[in-house]
Amino acid sequence: MAHLHIVRDHALGMPAARKVAHAWAAQAEAEFGMACTYEEGEAVDVVTFTRSGVHGTLQVNPQGYELKATLGFLLGAFKDRIEAEVVKNLDALLAKKPALKKQAAKKAVPKKAAP
Numbered sequence: 001m002a003h004l005h006i007v008r009d010h011a012l013g014m015p016a017a018r019k020v021a022h023a024w025a026a027q028a029e030a031e032f033g034m035a036c037t038y039e040e041g042e043a044v045d046v047v048t049f050t051r052s053g054v055h056g057t058l059q060v061n062p063q064g065y066e067l068k069a070t071l072g073f074l075l076g077a078f079k080d081r082i083e084a085e086v087v088k089n090l091d092a093l094l095a096k097k098p099a100l101k102k103q104a105a106k107k108a109v110p111k112k113a114a115p
Contacts, residue, residue, distance in 0.1 A: 002076035004056070004069040004083050010094060014045075014062040020093050021047055021060040027089060054082075065090065 010017060018040070025036040025047050034049040047058040049069075056069030067086065071079055 001073065002071040002079040004067065004086065006067040006087060007064060008090060008094060009064040017060050017062060018045060021045060021058060023093050024058065024090060
C-alpha cells in the first residue's frame with residue numbers, strides 16, 4: 001500500500017479555511033468519485049474521504065491543512081500522479097482565496113472627495 005502525506009500552511013483563519021476545505025471535498029466528489037464527510041471540531045475539522053482503492057482524511061485548522069491517504073494496491077502504482085493532482089487542486093483552491101481578499105480590499109478603500 002502507498003501512502004500520501006501533504007501539508008499546506010495558510011493564513012486564512014478557520015472560516016475561510018473551512019470554505020476551501022468544503023470546495024476541495026466537492027471537487028473530490030465530482031472529479032474522483034469520492035464519498036466525503038465533513039466534521040467540524042473546536043480546533044480542527046476533518047474531511048474523511050473514501051472510494052474503492054483509497055481512503056484518508058484532510059485535517060483543517062486555522063493555520064494549515066494536512067492530508068493523509070492510503071492507496072490500495074492498484075492505485076499505489078499511480079501514487080506520484082495522484083499526489084501531483086491532489087497538490088495541484090489544493091494549491092489552486094488556496095490561490096483563489098488571496099485574490100478574493102485583494103478584490104474586497106480594493107472595494108473597501110474609500111474614494112477621496114474632490115476639494
